[in-house]
Amino acid sequence: MHRQPLAYLDREFLESEDARPVRILAEYFEPLHRFKEQNIQDTVVFFGSARVHSREYAEQAVARLTRRFGGSESADYESLLARSRKALEWSRYYEDARTLARELTAWSSTLKFPHHRFVVCSGGGPGIMEAANRGAHEGGGKSIGLNIHLPFEQGANRYITKGLHFEFHYFFMRKFWFAYLAKALVIFPGGFGTLDELFEILTLAQTRKLAKEIGVVLYGREYWDQMFRLEPLAEWGAIDQKDLALLRYCDTVGEAFDYLRDHLVRYHLTPTTRQEEQAPGIAKTRS
Numbered sequence: 001m002h003r004q005p006l007a008y009l010d011r012e013f014l015e016s017e018d019a020r021p022v023r024i025l026a027e028y029f030e031p032l033h034r035f036k037e038q039n040i041q042d043t044v045v046f047f048g049s050a051r052v053h054s055r056e057y058a059e060q061a062v063a064r065l066t067r068r069f070g071g072s073e074s075a076d077y078e079s080l081l082a083r084s085r086k087a088l089e090w091s092r093y094y095e096d097a098r099t100l101a102r103e104l105t106a107w108s109s110t111l112k113f114p115h116h117r118f119v120v121c122s123g124g125g126p127g128i129m130e131a132a133n134r135g136a137h138e139g140g141g142k143s144i145g146l147n148i149h150l151p152f153e154q155g156a157n158r159y160i161t162k163g164l165h166f167e168f169h170y171f172f173m174r175k176f177w178f179a180y181l182a183k184a185l186v187i188f189p190g191g192f193g194t195l196d197e198l199f200e201i202l203t204l205a206q207t208r209k210l211a212k213e214i215g216v217v218l219y220g221r222e223y224w225d226q227m228f229r230l231e232p233l234a235e236w237g238a239i240d241q242k243d244l245a246l247l248r249y250c251d252t253v254g255e256a257f258d259y260l261r262d263h264l265v266r267y268h269l270t271p272t273t274r275q276e277e278q279a280p281g282i283a284k285t286r287s
Helices: 017-037 055-069 075-108 128-138 171-181 192-206 221-227 231-235 241-246 253-268 271-278
Strands: 043-047 119-122 143-148 165-168 182-187 215-219 247-250
Touching: 017 165, 017 171, 043 075, 043 128, 043 192, 055 075, 075 119, 075 128, 075 215, 075 253, 119 128, 128 143, 143 171, 165 171, 171 182, 171 192, 182 192, 182 253, 192 215, 192 241, 215 253, 221 247, 231 241, 241 247, 247 253
Parallel strands: 043 119, 043 182, 119 143, 143 165, 182 215, 215 247
Antiparallel strands: none
């Protein structure tokens, strides 16, 4: 006799259109459960391009290309070589993200709290995301990877702490978890996805939908100055002049680390908030 499975074990139903609310709730409650289990209180989120490689990888790519086509005067070779050299130049951001994540993790490990504070969090993939998780791993601390299922991107990187690798189907649920625990963001050079994540958080901060002060670092002024200028938004009255202060531009690891540490201490480790910060549970946002 055929036995109908229980509704919450029926895969066909769970993957149906009618069960979409169940899947959305699962992408809220399952991470919530694991963050509590892993004793995570809050995060520092790193955003940036998945296409940035480590310096070692970029140097090897240039060397391979030179060995294979060295001496060639073809346009194709010159184009490939130029792109490889640009990738080598861009690798600076991978190494800086790695170092910054390592230093933040080492510093946060000295804080005497019952919960893990200011844990490095990334989108879980390659590039800047890998660099952040890798640096936190090298710093001896936990790190989080909030990965998203995409048809054309690589899987999660290998430096995410066991038990803190999450896979999301819904972009908006992934964004929720980026914002919900974050006390600071570091935005490295990236593309559409990085810009989307940046402006999502800026909008939440500007409209006070975040029940906390969040520090936002734009790392690499040379890159970001070419991407956009925000001052005309204030000049035209689209935003207030004070909204520009939501962003802090940094060009070195030392500058970014000092700003982030000072921000986290001032707004999230002060005596007036210490008792609240030590209380069980994870950070809250306004509903």
